[in-house]
Amino acid sequence: MTTSPSPSPPGPGVLDAALDRAFGHPSGLLGRLGGKLMAVSNATTEHRVVDLARLEPDETVLVIGPGPGIGLDAASKLADEVIGVEPSPEMRDLCTDRCGDRAEVRAGSAARTGCADEIADVVLTVNNVQLWDDRAASFAELFRVLRPGGRLLLSAHEKWLPVTRHELADEAAAAGFADLQTWTWDPPGFAPLAAQLRAVKPS
Numbered sequence: 001m002t003t004s005p006s007p008s009p010p011g012p013g014v015l016d017a018a019l020d021r022a023f024g025h026p027s028g029l030l031g032r033l034g035g036k037l038m039a040v041s042n043a044t045t046e047h048r049v050v051d052l053a054r055l056e057p058d059e060t061v062l063v064i065g066p067g068p069g070i071g072l073d074a075a076s077k078l079a080d081e082v083i084g085v086e087p088s089p090e091m092r093d094l095c096t097d098r099c100g101d102r103a104e105v106r107a108g109s110a111a112r113t114g115c116a117d118e119i120a121d122v123v124l125t126v127n128n129v130q131l132w133d134d135r136a137a138s139f140a141e142l143f144r145v146l147r148p149g150g151r152l153l154l155s156a157h158e159k160w161l162p163v164t165r166h167e168l169a170d171e172a173a174a175a176g177f178a179d180l181q182t183w184t185w186d187p188p189g190f191a192p193l194a195a196q197l198r199a200v201k202p203s
Contacts, residue, residue: 044187045155045194046071046126052198053153055079059121062145064110065128069095069103075124076102083120085113110138118147125153129168130160139175146201152177158184158195165195178202 050071055078066072066084076082076099085108086092095105108114110132123142132138142152165182173180177199185194
């Protein structure tokens, strides 16, 4: 009597690819499920970053990598014009479902926002910097789209940062940003420690 071999568990490459489709570069069913999970797990940090930005009603806000749109939605209730730049079609759909016509949602990335020069007063990004293929180009792009005096607020899980938060600040400074501040914040609940950065485009 012969028996069929038991199926092997998925290897690390398969699991990494699945995680990437769910959270890194959301696509398909896994991307939609990942977006639902991110909407819950990142919500507190998204709201904190919006609070730290101290948005004014007459400001234009650019949100890089809004994912399922929690921070985009919060910003759209405070500022007149809010733009989300998101590479994932699945996440863009979730943003539109959540925000309706209160926010413009467009395809793009941190390095290629598709925005005009000096269009934004504030740039916000949460748990996205680890996905930037070219951080120097991305910081340069965010500097370009900010008006003089505009501010950048960035947050990411510290354990997923590609460099230390101090090195990240140095990279932002190399792009022209000034008044840089970095710190860590421990969100309530089960979310990991967040590394956060604030910077200003000189007037």
